[in-house]
Amino acid sequence: xNKKYKSRKSSFAITQKFxxxxxxILISAVGLRxxxxxxxxxxxxxxxxxxxxxxxxxxxxxxxxEGRDRERLLTLNAELxxxxxxILEANINTVKSLVSTLEAKDPYTKGHCERVTNxxxxxxxxxxxxxxxxxxxxxxxxxxxxGKLGISDDILHKPGKLDDNQWDIxxxxxxxxxxxxxxxxxxxxEKEIILHHHERFDGRGYPDGLKEEEIPLGAKILAVADSxxxxxxxxxxxxxxxxxxxxxxxxxGKGQQFDPEIADVFLNVIRNNGVEIKSxxxxxxx
Ligand SMILES: [Fe+2]
Numbered sequence: 001x002n003k004k005y006k007s008r009k010s011s012f013a014i015t016q017k018f019x020x021x022x023x024x025i026l027i028s029a030v031g032l033r034x035x036x037x038x039x040x041x042x043x044x045x046x047x048x049x050x051x052x053x054x055x056x057x058x059x060x061x062x063x064x065x066e067g068r069d070r071e072r073l074l075t076l077n078a079e080l081x082x083x084x085x086x087i088l089e090a091n092i093n094t095v096k097s098l099v100s101t102l103e104a105k106d107p108y109t110k111g112h113c114e115r116v117t118n119x120x121x122x123x124x125x126x127x128x129x130x131x132x133x134x135x136x137x138x139x140x141x142x143x144x145x146x147g148k149l150g151i152s153d154d155i156l157h158k159p160g161k162l163d164d165n166q167w168d169i170x171x172x173x174x175x176x177x178x179x180x181x182x183x184x185x186x187x188x189x190e191k192e193i194i195l196h197h198h199e200r201f202d203g204r205g206y207p208d209g210l211k212e213e214e215i216p217l218g219a220k221i222l223a224v225a226d227s228x229x230x231x232x233x234x235x236x237x238x239x240x241x242x243x244x245x246x247x248x249x250x251x252x253g254k255g256q257q258f259d260p261e262i263a264d265v266f267l268n269v270i271r272n273n274g275v276e277i278k279s280x281x282x283x284x285x286x
Contacts (some may be wrong), residue, residue: 008212011072014189014260015065015068016091016095017043017067018065019062019065022058022061022062023058023062025053025054025058025233026054026058027049029046029050029054032045032046033046033047033048033050033051076239086185088139088184091184091187092139092142093257094145095142095143095146095180095181095184095277096142096202098146098149099113099142099145099146100113101145102145102146103149103151103281104134104165105153105156105157106156106157109233112145112229113143113144113145114140114142114209115223115229116141116144116225116229117141117142117225118167118275119139119224119229119266119269120137120138120141120221120222120226120229120274120277121134121137121138121141121223122217122223122266122269123221123225123265123266124137124264125266126268127221128263128270129217129267130283133217135263136189136190136193137193137218137222139187139188139222140190140193140194140197140218140222141222141225142277143177143181143190144177144193144194144197144226145173145177145181145224146180146181146193146194147172147174147175147177147178148173148174148176148177149176149180150172150176151169151170152171152173155169155170157217158266161191167277171198171206171207172207173194174194174195174197174198174206174207175195176195177195178191178195181194183268189218192216192218192219193216193218193222194210194218195207196210196215196216196219197219197221197222197226199211199215199219199220200223200256200258201215201220201225201255201257201258201259201260202255202256202257204256205223205257210276212259215259218239220258220259220262221262222264223257223258223259224250224258224259224262224263225266227249227250227253227257227258228246228250228266228275231245231246231249232246232277243270243277246270246277247267247270250263250266250267250270251263
């Protein structure tokens with residue numbers, strides 16, 4: 001155990017013992033007062049004033065000690081939260097580097113998770129979501145396709161149409177992703193976003209066929225951001241879609257693939273030039 005925590009723990013133990021002793025002294029004083037008064041009939045030996053003075057002293061002292069302990073606990077708690085955040089960040093970075101390795105194998109998906117994270121954050125900010133949730137969303141988005149690590153390159157990079165069996169394998173990646181990050185047991189909120197990022201608003205998505213409000217908010221945001229990046233990127237079997245085509249697809253997907261409110265938020269982000277549509281450039285270059 002860390003030396004600092006060890007010394008704090010023993011300091012708490014000393015304070016506790018000290019409090020017990022003070023209470024014991026007070027109880028003894030009251031006991032003596034009663035003994036002298038009722039058994040020996042000698043009221044003046046342990047006077048009422050002496051007991052009251054002792055009680056006041058003991059209570060003031062304990063009150064002070066409690067205040068000091070409370071401050072120490074608050075400091076300790078803040079330090080523990082910081083340490084937990086650091087561990088989480090280190091774990092996320094480890095998983096992120098695995099995702100980058102996975103994406104680097106395919107020039108068409110290189111940087112996909114990073115771009116999706118940026119789009120998801122833009123949506124979350126436009127929806128005025130709180131910082132805590134944006135941070136959870138950022139973590140989940142940056143590793144959302146980690147489950148693809150277990151899928152063979154033949155399927156992942158297949159230029160043509162996938163057969164049913166191959167589709168079944170692809171559909172396992174959200175739950176496989178959750179299994180991979182389950183070893184990091186404090187990623188609970190992120191896990192549900194990763195698990196449901198391919199659900200559809202109309203309930204025809206996977207893995208659980210959740211619909212509308214059953215789908216976690218972060219997963220619905222991720223679904224819009226993920227699809228946008230797919231449409232905005234050139235793939236082996238098609239070019240990136242044009243600005244108008246992307247807007248048309250997002251409009252068409254409202255209430256079907258996408259939560260209409262979130263799709264509208266993102267359409268506004270696009271119209272306000274909040275994201276870069278690079279398809280024109282890609283098409284001109286081809
Ligand atoms: Fe995915």
